[in-house]
Amino acid sequence: xxxxxxxxxxxxxxxxxxxxxxxxxxxxxxxxxxxxxxxxxxxxxxxxxxxxxxxxxxxxxxxxxxxxxxxxxxxxxxxxxxxxxxxxxxxxxxxxxxxxxxxxxxxxxxxxxxxxxxxxxxxxxxxxxxxxxxxxxxxxxxxxxxxxxxxxxxxxxxxxxxxxxxxxxxxxxxxxxxxxxxx
Numbered sequence: 001x002x003x004x005x006x007x008x009x010x011x012x013x014x015x016x017x018x019x020x021x022x023x024x025x026x027x028x029x030x031x032x033x034x035x036x037x038x039x040x041x042x043x044x045x046x047x048x049x050x051x052x053x054x055x056x057x058x059x060x061x062x063x064x065x066x067x068x069x070x071x072x073x074x075x076x077x078x079x080x081x082x083x084x085x086x087x088x089x090x091x092x093x094x095x096x097x098x099x100x101x102x103x104x105x106x107x108x109x110x111x112x113x114x115x116x117x118x119x120x121x122x123x124x125x126x127x128x129x130x131x132x133x134x135x136x137x138x139x140x141x142x143x144x145x146x147x148x149x150x151x152x153x154x155x156x157x158x159x160x161x162x163x164x165x166x167x168x169x170x171x172x173x174x175x176x177x178x179x180x181x182x183x
Contacts, residue, residue, distance in 0.1 A: 084090065104120025 101122050101124045103122045105118060107115050107117040107119035110116055
């Protein structure tokens with residue numbers, strides 16, 4: 001047969017023509033290829049967006065860690081200032097600026113109404129001169145005996161406060177001595 005357009009070819013060319021059809025079958029593959037390309041492009045775009053979101057969160061975390069470090073340093077500096085202000089020397093200096101003076105020797109009131117110790121008046125000069133000592137009313141009071149109720153004894157006075165020397169009205173009367181200057 002001669003090679004005309006209407007004739008079919010025989011032999012190896014015919015077999016190739018059957019394996020690779022031309023024409024309408026190519027048009028059926030186009031939507032599938034387009035779908036695969038779109039899926040790949042969508043996957044790449046979503047990976048890009050996910051990566052940028054992770055990087056943004058990483059930058060935000062770095063900023064927050066840096067801010068936390070700054071705030072921790074500031075808190076430590078403020079705590080150092082507070083600790084420095086509450087050192088005994090600083091407290092004494094501030095108390096003197098306010099006009100406070102160190103208290104004299106404290107006296108303690110025992111639960112039975114006896115006064116233990118000799119109260120002194122607080123004075124402004126550095127070497128306080130003791131006032132006339134108040135006599136102890138109970139010579140049989142044992143100074144080594146501890147009271148049954150520890151809250152009944154008065155604690156030593158803080159600087160600038162009066163020493164406790166009051167008496168219990170139900171107990172034996174003890175002459176009271178003023179322990180701080182009046183205002």
